[in-house]
Amino acid sequence: MRHAFFLATRSLWWNRGRSLTIVLSMAITIGLPVTVHMALRQFQQEISARASTTPLILGARGSRIDLALHALYFESAAPATITMADAKQLTDSSLGTAIPLHIRFRTQAQPGVNGVPIVGTSTEYFEFRNLVTAEGELPTLLGDCVVGSECASRLGLKVGDRLLSAPRNALNLAGDYPLQMNVTGILESSHSPDDSVVFTDVQTAWVIEGIGHGHQEVNAQTDPALLLSNDSKNQMTANMGVLPWLEINDENRDSFHFHGDSSAFPLTAILAVPASEKARVQILGRYSDSQTRVQCIKPPDVIAELLTMVFRVEQLVRVCSIAAAVVTILLLGLVLSLSLKLRAAEMQTMFRLGCSRLTIVLLQLAEICLLLLTATGTAFIAGTATVVFAADAIRRLLF
Amino acid sequence: MISISQLQFAYSDGPFSLQIPHLVVEDRESVVIAGPSGSGKTTLLNLIAGILPAASGSLKIDSTDITSLSDAERRLFRLRHLGLVFQDFQLLEYLDVLDNVLLPCRIHPQVMLTRDLRERAKSLLDAVGLEGFARRPIGRLSQGERQRVALCRALLLSPRVVLADEPTGNLDPGNSVRMVELLMSESQRAGAILMMVTHDHSLLPRFNRVIPFELFLKRSPVAAPGGTEE
Numbered sequence: 001m002r003h004a005f006f007l008a009t010r011s012l013w014w015n016r017g018r019s020l021t022i023v024l025s026m027a028i029t030i031g032l033p034v035t036v037h038m039a040l041r042q043f044q045q046e047i048s049a050r051a052s053t054t055p056l057i058l059g060a061r062g063s064r065i066d067l068a069l070h071a072l073y074f075e076s077a078a079p080a081t082i083t084m085a086d087a088k089q090l091t092d093s094s095l096g097t098a099i100p101l102h103i104r105f106r107t108q109a110q111p112g113v114n115g116v117p118i119v120g121t122s123t124e125y126f127e128f129r130n131l132v133t134a135e136g137e138l139p140t141l142l143g144d145c146v147v148g149s150e151c152a153s154r155l156g157l158k159v160g161d162r163l164l165s166a167p168r169n170a171l172n173l174a175g176d177y178p179l180q181m182n183v184t185g186i187l188e189s190s191h192s193p194d195d196s197v198v199f200t201d202v203q204t205a206w207v208i209e210g211i212g213h214g215h216q217e218v219n220a221q222t223d224p225a226l227l228l229s230n231d232s233k234n235q236m237t238a239n240m241g242v243l244p245w246l247e248i249n250d251e252n253r254d255s256f257h258f259h260g261d262s263s264a265f266p267l268t269a270i271l272a273v274p275a276s277e278k279a280r281v282q283i284l285g286r287y288s289d290s291q292t293r294v295q296c297i298k299p300p301d302v303i304a305e306l307l308t309m310v311f312r313v314e315q316l317v318r319v320c321s322i323a324a325a326v327v328t329i330l331l332l333g334l335v336l337s338l339s340l341k342l343r344a345a346e347m348q349t350m351f352r353l354g355c356s357r358l359t360i361v362l363l364q365l366a367e368i369c370l371l372l373l374t375a376t377g378t379a380f381i382a383g384t385a386t387v388v389f390a391a392d393a394i395r396r397l398l399f
Numbered sequence: 400m401i402s403i404s405q406l407q408f409a410y411s412d413g414p415f416s417l418q419i420p421h422l423v424v425e426d427r428e429s430v431v432i433a434g435p436s437g438s439g440k441t442t443l444l445n446l447i448a449g450i451l452p453a454a455s456g457s458l459k460i461d462s463t464d465i466t467s468l469s470d471a472e473r474r475l476f477r478l479r480h481l482g483l484v485f486q487d488f489q490l491l492e493y494l495d496v497l498d499n500v501l502l503p504c505r506i507h508p509q510v511m512l513t514r515d516l517r518e519r520a521k522s523l524l525d526a527v528g529l530e531g532f533a534r535r536p537i538g539r540l541s542q543g544e545r546q547r548v549a550l551c552r553a554l555l556l557s558p559r560v561v562l563a564d565e566p567t568g569n570l571d572p573g574n575s576v577r578m579v580e581l582l583m584s585e586s587q588r589a590g591a592i593l594m595m596v597t598h599d600h601s602l603l604p605r606f607n608r609v610i611p612f613e614l615f616l617k618r619s620p621v622a623a624p625g626g627t628e629e
Contacts (some may be wrong), residue, residue: 003504003505003506003512006505007494007505010493010494010498011493013493014492014493015493345489346491348489349485349489349491350506351450351474352448352450352483352485352489353477353478353483353502353503353506354474354475354476354477354478354479354481354503354506354507355474355478355506356471356474356475356506356508357470357471357474359506359508
């Protein structure tokens with residue numbers, strides 16, 4: 001058999017163009033369903049693991065799946081907002097910890113690099129997800145931010161750099177302005193969606209949204225032309241000529257302020273960490289009424305629903321793969337039969353030299369066996385490499 | 400010794416038939432089979448080699464009656480005891496020179512490809528003037544060089560009989576002479592019988608004996624001639 005494989009190897013190498021075509025055809029036929037299966041299993045494990053470590057999520061009533069994906073992966077479109085009052089209500093009830101999430105903005109895109117989500121949250125988030133910095137420190141002041149490891153490498157950021165937010169609508173002059181944030185730290189890789197975003201304090205997120213701002217001092221002494229009115233109670237109204245600060249630094253930090261009731265400030269989700277199992281049930285009960293503005297979801301249950309849908313897609317892929325496999329097998333059968341015809345003269349030589357029927361069959365089987373083994377190996381290597389090296393791409397593809 | 404008696408053969412899909420009443424080739428003899436095209440010279444070589452089964456009669460190589468062997472036994476006998484040189488050489492393009500010479504070892508169920516056999520293959524290549532060609536692809540050889548590789552392949556396992564079917568058919572006169580001298584000298588060195596088919600009458604005097612195939616055509620199926628001594 002050793003000699004059969006030797007001769008088969010030489011023959012395949014001699015006809016390497018044909019061999020490569022056959023191997024690639026078979027590898028794609030075998031590899032496609034295998035890779036999809038492996039990628040979906042990886043996806044299932046990742047998404048389930050993150051969901052299972054997140055007890056409850058509060059958010060505006062609407063799609064439960066969108067809310068879960070938004071709060072867990074920061075990638076789906078921002079749902080309707082809830083308010084800081086909802087977080088305060090949970091904290092005040094002593095039922096658990098409320099971790100606010102405000103994910104409505106992204107950083108500005110750079111040439112060849114898309115902007116990444118800016119996650120406004122509190123320091124509890126870093127403790128909850130066990131996130132620590134590899135360099136620098138977590139944000140402590142308004143305007144500070146910390147970036148995930150993959151994000152830092154993609155955007156080429158280091159501690160001390162500045163990062164600009166992207167306004168949602170550049171034509172809305174009365175809306176949000178880009179804010180330049182200070183990068184105070186780079187997070188250690190956690191192999192999770194936290195690696196791909198920028199974290200800042202929720203108050204900084206509100207500044208980006210335009211709810212809070214800082215601007216040059218306005219009074220009759222500084223520049224009377226900036227005043228629309230100045231009544232007898234010294235209530236001044238500034239005109240549009242007043243410039244808001246586009247960055248927060250030591251000189252202007254104190255001038256930043258918020259307008260309105262802070263309890264009404266928007267959040268896109270709240271991670272609720274119940275104090276106990278009993279508290280968990282109580283929180284769920286509190287938001288079980290479908291008439292309430294806020295819903296509470298159990299991420300593992302929602303993600304299980306999502307996975308059910310995803311695996312229906314896998315079944316579809318499997319059916320398509322079977323159809324493709326049948327076509328490929330027929331084509332390969334044709335190619336191999338033509339190949340055998342082309343090798344008929346060689347087999348005749350073998351016969352005339354005295355080669356036995358069994359050896360002639362073994363020579364041909366060895367060649368088919370080598371093609372199959374190479375194709376199967378290629379398919380598994382490609383599948384594994386896809387899952388290992390393209391996990392993030394798959395995640396982005398699936399969301 | 401090759402001994403043929405009352406050998407008959409006919410193709411199932413044509414009118415051709417061959418009848419050889421009697422033919423003997425002694426050990427170490429070099430004989431050439433001459434005759435017109437279509438007279439059955441190649442068929443005779445194929446019958447001796449066991450590639451074609453005889454319809455009746457006796458065909459013995461030493462004490463083995465080829466006609467009584469099964470297909471599998473004939474293949475094994477051919478591989479072990481006969482060396483064949485074909486007109487179109489029938490070398491494998493995907494193997495280099497050395498691996499083509501070693502091919503009989505790789506398809507032989509009982510012969511191990513040993514270091515000694517490798518050395519023998521190399522020394523055969525050296526003997527036919529192909530030293531330094533061992534790893535050269537077949538496609539880069541001239542016709543004469545290919546012919547010599549085919550001869551080395553035929554001689555590798557020290558066969559009892561070397562059967563050469565028009566091995567000079569594609570060669571110019573000079574190379575034809577060199578090829579025949581090589582066949583004869585290497586066969587003699589191996590102690591083998593050499594039977595060669597050729598149309599080239601200028602080569603006939605170099606052989607111990609010429610078997611004019613017309614004799615079989617004229618006299619068959621009644622007459623039973625042996626070969627004619629030159």
